[in-house]
Amino acid sequence: MNLPLTPSNGGCRTAPVLKERGQREVFCGLTGIIWLHRKMQDAFFLVVGSRTCAHLLQSAAGVMIFAEPRFGTAILEETDLAGMADAHTEIDREVARLLARRPDIRQLFLVGSCPSEVIKIDLARAAERLTQVHSPHVRVLNYSGSGIETTFTQGEDACLAAMVPVLKDTTERELLVVGALPDVVEDQMIDLLSKLGIDNVRLLPARRIDDTTAIGENTVFALTQPFLGDTHAALERRGARHIAAPFPFGDEGTTAWLRAIAIEFGVSEDLFEQVTAAPRARARKAISQAADVLNGKSVFFFPDSQLEIPLARFLTRECGMTAIEVGSPYIHDALHGPDLDLLPAGPQISEGQDVDKQLARARVARPDLTVCGLGLANPLEAEGLSTKWAIELVFTPVHFYEQAGDLAGLFSRPLRRKSVLNLEAAE
Amino acid sequence: MKLTVWTYEGPTHVGAMRVATCMKGLHYVLHAPQGDTYADLLFTMIERRNHRPPVTYTTFQARDLGSDTASLFKAAAQDAVDRFKPEAIIVGASCTAELIQDDPAGLAETMGLSIPVIPLELPSYSRKENFGADETFYQIVKNLTRPAERTRHVTCNILGPTALGFRARDDIEEITGLLEDIGVSVNVVAPYGATPTDIAALPAAHFNVLLTPETGESACRWLEKNHDQPYTKTVPIGVGATRDFIAEVAAITGLPCRADESRLRMPWWSKSVDSTYLTGKRVFIFGDGTHVAAHARIAQDEMGFEVVGIGCYNREMARPIRALAQEYGLTALITDDYLAVEDAIQDAAPEMILGTQMERHIGKRLGIPCAVISAPVHVQDFPARYSPQVGFEGANVIFDTLIHPLVMGLEEHLLTMFRDDFEFHDAAGPSHHGGHSPLPAQEATVEIPPRDVQAPAADNVVWLSDAERELKKIPFFVRGKARRNTEAFAAQRGLAQISLDTLYEAKAHYAR
Numbered sequence: 023m024n025l026p027l028t029p030s031n032g033g034c035r036t037a038p039v040l041k042e043r044g045q046r047e048v049f050c051g052l053t054g055i056i057w058l059h060r061k062m063q064d065a066f067f068l069v070v071g072s073r074t075c076a077h078l079l080q081s082a083a084g085v086m087i088f089a090e091p092r093f094g095t096a097i098l099e100e101t102d103l104a105g106m107a108d109a110h111t112e113i114d115r116e117v118a119r120l121l122a123r124r125p126d127i128r129q130l131f132l133v134g135s136c137p138s139e140v141i142k143i144d145l146a147r148a149a150e151r152l153t154q155v156h157s158p159h160v161r162v163l164n165y166s167g168s169g170i171e172t173t174f175t176q177g178e179d180a181c182l183a184a185m186v187p188v189l190k191d192t193t194e195r196e197l198l199v200v201g202a203l204p205d206v207v208e209d210q211m212i213d214l215l216s217k218l219g220i221d222n223v224r225l226l227p228a229r230r231i232d233d234t235t236a237i238g239e240n241t242v243f244a245l246t247q248p249f250l251g252d253t254h255a256a257l258e259r260r261g262a263r264h265i266a267a268p269f270p271f272g273d274e275g276t277t278a279w280l281r282a283i284a285i286e287f288g289v290s291e292d293l294f295e296q297v298t299a300a301p302r303a304r305a306r307k308a309i310s311q312a313a314d315v316l317n318g319k320s321v322f323f324f325p326d327s328q329l330e331i332p333l334a335r336f337l338t339r340e341c342g343m344t345a346i347e348v349g350s351p352y353i354h355d356a357l358h359g360p361d362l363d364l365l366p367a368g369p370q371i372s373e374g375q376d377v378d379k380q381l382a383r384a385r386v387a388r389p390d391l392t393v394c395g396l397g398l399a400n401p402l403e404a405e406g407l408s409t410k411w412a413i414e415l416v417f418t419p420v421h422f423y424e425q426a427g428d429l430a431g432l433f434s435r436p437l438r439r440k441s442v443l444n445l446e447a448a449e
Numbered sequence: 450m451k452l453t454v455w456t457y458e459g460p461t462h463v464g465a466m467r468v469a470t471c472m473k474g475l476h477y478v479l480h481a482p483q484g485d486t487y488a489d490l491l492f493t494m495i496e497r498r499n500h501r502p503p504v505t506y507t508t509f510q511a512r513d514l515g516s517d518t519a520s521l522f523k524a525a526a527q528d529a530v531d532r533f534k535p536e537a538i539i540v541g542a543s544c545t546a547e548l549i550q551d552d553p554a555g556l557a558e559t560m561g562l563s564i565p566v567i568p569l570e571l572p573s574y575s576r577k578e579n580f581g582a583d584e585t586f587y588q589i590v591k592n593l594t595r596p597a598e599r600t601r602h603v604t605c606n607i608l609g610p611t612a613l614g615f616r617a618r619d620d621i622e623e624i625t626g627l628l629e630d631i632g633v634s635v636n637v638v639a640p641y642g643a644t645p646t647d648i649a650a651l652p653a654a655h656f657n658v659l660l661t662p663e664t665g666e667s668a669c670r671w672l673e674k675n676h677d678q679p680y681t682k683t684v685p686i687g688v689g690a691t692r693d694f695i696a697e698v699a700a701i702t703g704l705p706c707r708a709d710e711s712r713l714r715m716p717w718w719s720k721s722v723d724s725t726y727l728t729g730k731r732v733f734i735f736g737d738g739t740h741v742a743a744h745a746r747i748a749q750d751e752m753g754f755e756v757v758g759i760g761c762y763n764r765e766m767a768r769p770i771r772a773l774a775q776e777y778g779l780t781a782l783i784t785d786d787y788l789a790v791e792d793a794i795q796d797a798a799p800e801m802i803l804g805t806q807m808e809r810h811i812g813k814r815l816g817i818p819c820a821v822i823s824a825p826v827h828v829q830d831f832p833a834r835y836s837p838q839v840g841f842e843g844a845n846v847i848f849d850t851l852i853h854p855l856v857m858g859l860e861e862h863l864l865t866m867f868r869d870d871f872e873f874h875d876a877a878g879p880s881h882h883g884g885h886s887p888l889p890a891q892e893a894t895v896e897i898p899p900r901d902v903q904a905p906a907a908d909n910v911v912w913l914s915d916a917e918r919e920l921k922k923i924p925f926f927v928r929g930k931a932r933r934n935t936e937a938f939a940a941q942r943g944l945a946q947i948s949l950d951t952l953y954e955a956k957a958h959y960a961r
Contacts, residue, residue, distance in 0.1 A: 045486075045505060045507070045508050045525065046483050046508045047486045047489070048483060048484065048486065049484060050482070050483065050485075050487075052484070053487075072460065072544040072545070072574065073458075073459065073577065074459070074462075074463075074485065074543060074573070076454075076456045077456055077459040077460060077463065077488075078484070078487045080454075080455060081487060081488075081491060082487065093454070094453060094454045095453055095454070096451065096452050097452075097453055098450060098574060099450065099574055100572075100574045100575050102450055103548070103574060109450075112450040115450075116450050116451075116452045136484070136544075136545035137545050137548060139511070140514070140545055140548045140549055141548055168482070168511075169483040169484025169485065169508075169510075169545075170483060170509065170511040170514070170545070171510070173483065173484075378528075378532060395490070396490040396494050397486055397487075397489030397490045397493055397501065398493075398501065399493065400493040400494065400497060400499055401493060401500050401501045403499075404499030404500065
C-alpha cells in the first residue's frame with residue numbers, strides 16, 4: 023500500500039485557473055433526469071417549468087421519450103403566472119392524476135426549473151405537503167435543476183443532495199458509494215469491494231426506495247462522480263466522512279480509488295494485489311489496444327460535465343495524450359484535487375466559459391481532438407477539427423477496469439474515423 | 450399547468466431561431482438563462498448544419514438576477530454586433546427572461562446601434578414554435594422591406610421555408626424549377642437563405658408563393674396589403690394540388706403556364722395493377738395543418754385510400770382542418786396531446802398512419818404501418834438524397850414513401866394464400882429481418898398463442914376455440930382489425946359468443 027501515484031512534474035493542483043464569465047454553451051441540470059430515472063426504477067421526475075423545459079427533455083432524451091419514461095413536465099400556462107395561490111392547487115391536481123395513473127411510483131421528485139425558480143413557486147413546501155397526502159406509499163422530494171443554478175450533471179448532485187436529509191440513521195461502520203452508475207458497472211464495483219472483504223456497502227442512489235440507504239457518524243463515503251459537491255457537503259453534515267481519491271477512470275484511476283477505500287478498511291497489500299492484479303492487467307491491455315492512435319495527440323476540453331479533469335488525467339497518463347486546455351463548468355478542490363494532483367502540469371485549466379473566446383483559443387491551438395457538446399461538435403468538424411461529443415461520456419459505461427478499454431475507444435474512434443474516410447477522387 | 454412528456458412544438462423562441470438560423474447576415478440576441486443553448490443542437494445535429502446557429506444567448510445565472518441581467522443583455526448584444534458584424538439583429542426573450550421583465554427591445558434601442566434592431570414579442574406561455582417563426586419572419590419583413598419597382602420579367606418570392614422545416618431544402622429547389630419551367634423567375638427565397646438586403650428587395654416581385662403557411666402567412670398578408678403583392682393559396686403538395694397551383698399562378702400572372710410533366714411518374718404508378726390493393730386502405734392523418742390537408746387529398750384522390758381520421762397539432766390551422774374533415778365526413782382532432790392522438794388512432798383502427806415522428810412510434814406500438822409526412826421529425830427525415838414534397842418530383846417521392854410501409858399487393862396476396870405455410874406463421878417472424886430465419890417445420894407447429902387473441906374481448910364477448918383458431922390464420926397485420934370488426938359485429942347483434950360462423954358473417958358484413 024506504499025505505492026501512491028505521483029504526478030510526473032508537479033501536477034495541476036496549484037496551477038492558475040482561468041476563470042471566465044460570458045456565454046455558456048452548456049445543458050441545464052434538468053438533463054440529469056434522463057439517466058437518473060433509468061437508475062431509480064420506482065421514481066418519477068416531475069419538472070415544474072415551461073414548454074422550453076419539456077422541449078429540452080425531449081431533445082436530450084431522443085427516442086427514449088417513447089418508452090413510457092418516468093419523467094414529465096407540468097407546463098406553466100398564463101393562468102399560472104397570474105396568481106401564486108393557484109400554483110399549489112394545480113400541482114396537487116397534476117400530481118394526484120399522475121400517481122393515480124402510475125401506481126408503481128414510490129418516489130416523486132418535484133424538479134424546479136428557471137421559470138419556477140424565478141416566480142418562486144415554493145416546491146419544497148409542495149413536496150412536504152404532498153408527502154403527507156400520499157404517504158406512506160409515495161415519498162415526495164424537491165430539488166432544482168434550473169439552468170440559472172445548475173449545469174448539466176449538477177442536476178444529479180442536486181437530486182442526491184435532496185435525498186440525504188431523509189436517509190435513515192445508522193451507527194454501523196459502512197461504506198456508502200455515491201453517484202449513479204450503470205447497473206453493470208455498479209455490479210463490478212460491488213464484486214471488487216466484496217473480494218477485498220468490504221461487504222457493508224450501500225449505494226446512493228439505490229435502485230429502489232425499499233433498498234434505502236442509511237447514514238451516520240460511522241459511515242465513510244466514496245464518490246464515483248466528480249460533480250457531487252453539494253451531496254458531499256450534505257453527507258458531511260450528517261456526520262459521514264469522505265474518502266478522497268481520484269475518480270475510477272482507467273487502470274490508474276480505478277486502482278487509486280479502490281486503494282483509498284482498501285486503506286480505510288485495513289485491507290492487506292497482499293489481498294489487494296491478489297484481487298486487482300488480473301483486472302488491472304486486462305484493463306491495461308484493453309487500453310493499449312484502443313489508445314494506439316491517441317498516443318502523442320493533443321486534446322482540448324470544453325466545459326460540460328465536470329468529468330473533464332479526471333478524463334484529462336486518464337488520457338494524458340494512460341493514453342499518452344497532451345492536454346492543451348481542460349475546461350470544467352466548476353472546480354471543487356475537495357473533489358477534483360486528487361485528479362489535479364495527478365494531471366501532468368502544462369494544460370490551461372479553466373473554470374466557467376465565454377464560449378466565443380474559448381472557441382478562438384481552440385482554433386489557434388488546432389487540437390487533434392476536441393471534447394465538446396453537440397451544439398459545437400459539427401461546426402468544429404466542419405472547420406476540420408476532430409471532436410468527441412461529451413454527453414456520451416455520461417450515458418455510456420466508462421468507469422472501473424472492465425470499461426477502461428471502451429473509455430479509451432470513445433476517444434480514439436473519431437480519430438480512427440478521420441483516417442479511414444477517404445472521400446477524395448482517386449486521381 | 451398541463452402535464453406533458455412529448456411536445457409537438459417547441460417554445461416560441463425556437464421558432465425565431467429557425468428563422469435566424471436559415472438566414473445569412475442576421476443575428477439573434479436572445480435573453481435566456483444558462484441551458485437554453487440546448488436548442489443549438491437541433492440545428493447542428495438534426496439538420497446537420499455545419500455552423501453554429503447565429504444566436505447569442507445572455508446565459509444569465511441565479512447570481513446575475515436583479516439589475517445585473519439588463520447590463521448583461523446589453524453587453525451580449527454589443528459583443529455579438531462587434532464579433533459577427535451582422536446586417537441586422539433581432540432581439541427577444543425566452544420564457545424565463547419574459548418573467549424577469551427586462552425589456553430587450555427597449556434596452557437594444559438605447560444602445561444606438563448603427564444596424565437595424567428588430568424587437569420580438571413572443572409570448573412563451575400562450576403560443577408555440579410555429580407562431581414564433583411566423584411572427585419573427587413577419588417582423589423582419591415589416592422592418593426591412595423597402596419600396597421597389599417591379600422587375601421587368603414576371604418574378605415571385607418564395608416565402609415561408611425555415612431551418613428545421615420538413616423537406617424545406619428540397620421543396621425550394623423543386624418549386625424554383627417548376628416556376629422556371631412555367632416562365633416565372635424567383636426574386637427572393639425567404640427566410641431560407643436570405644440576407645436582410647434580400648428581404649429589403651421583396652417588393653420587387655410581382656407576387657408571392659406561400660410555400661409554408663405555418664411560418665410565412667403573416668408576412669404574405671402584410672406584403673399583400675402594403676406592397677400590393679397577391680400570394681398563392683394552394684400549397685403544391687400532390688399531383689392535383691400542383692396542377693391547381695400552376696393554374697393559380699397562371700391566373701395571377703396571365704401567363705400560359707404549361708408545366709413539363711415528363712418526369713411525373715406517380716399517376717401511372719398509382720394506376721398500375723399492383724396498386725389495386727391500395728384501394729380503400731384506411732388511413733389516419735395527423736401532423737401540421739398544411740401537410741395534413743395536402744395528404745388528405747393525395748390519400749383519397751391519388752392513392753385511393755379511405756381517410757378515417759384527420760387532425761393537426763397547430764391550433765393556428767384548426768379552422769381549415771375542421772372544414773376539411775367535414776368534407777370527408779369526419780370530425781377533426783385538434784390537439785397537441787399525443788395520448789389523445791393515440792386514443793383516436795386506436796378507435797379508428799386504421800391500416801396506415803400518416804403522421805409525425807410521434808405517430809411513427811404510436812404505429813410501432815400498435816403494429817400499424819406509418820409514413821412520416823410532417824414535422825416534428827428526427828434526423829433520418831433530413832436525408833442526404835433529394836426528397837422534396839412539393840411539385841411533380843415531390844409526388845413521386847410521396848408515392849414511394851406511402852407505399853413502402855405497406856405490404857405490397859403481390860406480397861399481401863401471397864401471404865394470404867400461404868397463411869398456414871410454415872414460413873408465414875406468427876412465430877416465424879418477418880423473413881427480411883436478419884436472424885429470424887423460419888423455424889424448422891416441426892417446431893413451427895408448436896402452438897404459440899398470439900397476444901392479441903389472449904386479451905379479453907370487449908364487452909365480454911367470448912371467442913369459441915374454433916373461431917379463435919381461424920382468427921389466428923388471418924395475417925397478423927390485419928388480424929387486429931378483423932378481431933375488432935367481429936367483436937363489434939357480435940356486440941351489435943347481442944351475441945355473447947363468437948363462433949366460426951360469426952367470424953365469417955362479420956367478414957361478409959364488412960366486405961367491400
